[in-house]
Amino acid sequence: MAGQRARGKSLVIAAVGWVVAIWIFFPIFWMFLTSFKGEAGAIATPPRLFFVPTLESYHEVFQRGNYWRVTFNTLGVSIGATVVALLFSIPAAYAMAFLPGKRTRGTLLWMLSTRMLPPVGVLVPIYLIARNTHLLDTVTGLALVDMFTNLPITVWMLYTFFREIPVPILEAGRMDGASRWQEITRVLLPLATPGIASTALLSMILCWNEAFWSLNLTSSNAAPLAAFIASFSSPEGLFFGKLSAASTLAVAPILVFGWISQKQLVRGLTFGAVK
Amino acid sequence: MSAVTTASQHHRKAAIGAGASGALMLAPAVFVLLVWSVVPLVLTLWYSFQNYNLVDPTLHGFAGVNNYWYLLSDPDFLQSLLNTAILVIGVLVISVGGGTLLAVLYDQEFVGRGVARVLVISPFFVMPTVSALLWKNLMLHPIYGVYSWMMRAVGLTPIDWLQRFPMLTVMMIVAWEWLPFAVLILLTAVQSLDAEQKEAALLDGAGPVARFFHIVLPHLSRAIAVVVMIETIYLLTIFAEIMVTTAGGPGVASTNLAYLIYSRALLQFDVGGASAGGVIAIVIANIAAAFLVRAVARHLEV
Incomplete structure (x- = not known):
């Protein structure tokens, strides 16, 4: 009797869990399905769940001259911004994790507070600076802005990973006469590779999906995917x-990366407050 | 716990030796962030007191508080403030409330739970312009959208949601993006709740409701604070979703502060007026941040 009730209860939970999940995921599923229908099939009423798949829509997208350019722009911005952000944040996170001083806490919280600056509040000066320095509508300009906005996140995330590395291991390297540079490159970086990879991945995802600066700082030349899709509006x-x-095409790689690295993303997105 | 952390920090410091090199390694990151956060801020403030229009070079010079006065007396501005508040509060309520319930739901064991979880968090990884157009066209289009077809199927007349209820519809689209974020964070937090604690409460005869309010919710408080903080930062300046669905309309019905500033700056080229709006946006964000960061900073492990 009790067992039956428990089974009934778990069936209800499974049913609710699945209905909610399917309802939330449905638009993405439908987008995927519609991409294989061709234009006529895409607007057929009633909507078709079963149909003969065609790659017609993909061919057309590929044939639009700017698709590949837009994809390369997105890759350039994401990779460029991430690499530069890591170059700035690895030494900073090292200093805060292993050489903490009186001001470390204050510095970290100040970095967090720069994230509070609403992008739209500085739209005008950033736009004008970009225009006057000929960085408007360039991959470099957008990558720089993305790098600045993500820097507090990459510093924080690396800091939480570095703090988990046992100090005695670094000390052992020092005993062997390693310089600080060697300590970082030969001991710390290999140990912290998974953390650095997660940080890089989060930065890539944020850059890839970034829409505000993409829409406002680029047009025909440097538009990334987020702005390209808007042109379908x-x-x-x-x-x-x-x-x-x-x-x-724009969403699939990020969805897969997101699924794989959920756990690490939680840590990065919450500044290490939730693990 | 905190005593251990402090001890290990002292240990680190003593063992490796702090000094000028630490400051040197920190300097580049601090310097670029300082430039990034101070220079545009000062410029926005400066422009906000200037007569400056990109297409009208005859107009220049000190404007006093005219830009602010003009903005504050504009009914569109009040509408945009109201819309900003609706968007932030509406999405926060949906995502935190729904997120808490779903986190508890997906913490239960059931067949295919892992896959269901992945499906639920997926919308968070979809870029804003795609989310907006997916909903605008594939789901809610009054003729070809799936939802319109479903309404017709049950005998109702489809609604042009973005025309009839622009702000509500934008809010639902944004909530679809941010509810999964709340689930992702809160589920991680729920799972770190000690199984023994839950079992002990069960043995004490606590019902599911009592367990939720006395054990799960207090445990989640810090994760909820973090979700509220991060979502507020983003929700205050939602832009792409509005741009590609309604372009702020009809009229200014779905114009929030971010979209208003954008249209002043890059559609009307009114640098002075847009900057005054920017200053107001920064002030609002800082007021919100002052409360939120204080609430969350206590929980951060520094």
Whole structure:
């Protein structure tokens, strides 16, 4: 009797869990499906769940001359911003984790507080500076801005990873006469590789999906995927097939990365407060 | 716990030896962040007191508080403040409330739980322009959208959601993006709750409701504070979703502060007016941050 009730209860939980999950995921699933329908199938009523798949929409997206350019822009911005952010934040996180001083806590909280600056509050000066330095609508300009906005996150995340490395291991290196440079490159970096990889991944994801600066600082030349998709807003929005194909291509890699690295992302996104 | 941390910190310091090299390694990151956060701030403040329009070079010089006065007396501005508040509060309520419930739900064992969890957190990884257009076209389009088809299927007349209820619809789209974030964070936090603690409460005869309020919710408080802080930062300046769905309209019905500043700056080229709006946005963000950071900073392991 009690066992039956428990089984009934767990069935209800499973049912609710699955219905909610499918409902939330449905738009993504539908986008994926629509990308294989072709334009006519995409707007058929009633909507089709079963159909003969076609790559027509993907072919059309690839044929638009700027698709590849946009993808390379996105890769350039994401990789460039991430590499530079790591170059700045690895030494900073090392200093705060292994050579903490009186001001370390204050510095970390100040870095967090720079994230509070709303991007739109500084839209005007950043736009004008970019224009006057010829960085407007360039991959370099957008990568720089993304690097600045992500720097507090990468410093924090690396700091929480570095703090988990036992000091005696670093000390052992010192005893053997390693300089600080050798200590960092030969001892710390190999030990911290998983943490650095997670940090780089989070930075890549944030840059890849960043929309505000992408829409405001780029146009035809340096537009990344986030801005490219916005160009489907009108009047091309009614080409559901192409919109879905382009969106699937833009979203798929990040979805996969996100699924793989959920745990590490939680730590980075919450500044180490939730693990 | 904190005593241990402090001890190990002292140990670290003594063992490796702090000094000028620490400051030297910290300096580049601090310097670029300082430049990044101070220079644009000062410029925004400066422009906000200037007559400055990119397409009207005859207009220049000190404007006093005219830009602010003009903005504050503009009914569009009040509407945008209201819309900003609706967006932030609405999405926070949906994502934190729903996120807490879903975190508890997906903490239960059931068949395929791992896959269901992955599906639920997925929208958070979808870029804002894609989310917005997915909803605008594939889901809510009054003729071809799936939701419209479903409404017709049950005999209702489909609604042009973005025209009829622009702010509510934008809010739902943004909530779809941020609810998964709350679930991701809160689920991680729920799972760190000690199984023994839960079992002990069960043995004490605490019902599910009592267990939720007396054990789960207090345990989640810090994670909830973090979610509120991070979401508030982003929600205060939602932009892309509005730009690609409604362009702030109809009229200014779905214009929030971020979109208003954008349209002043890059559609009307009014640098002075947009900067005054920017200063106000920064002040609002700082007021929110002052409360939020204080609430959260206690929980950060520094």
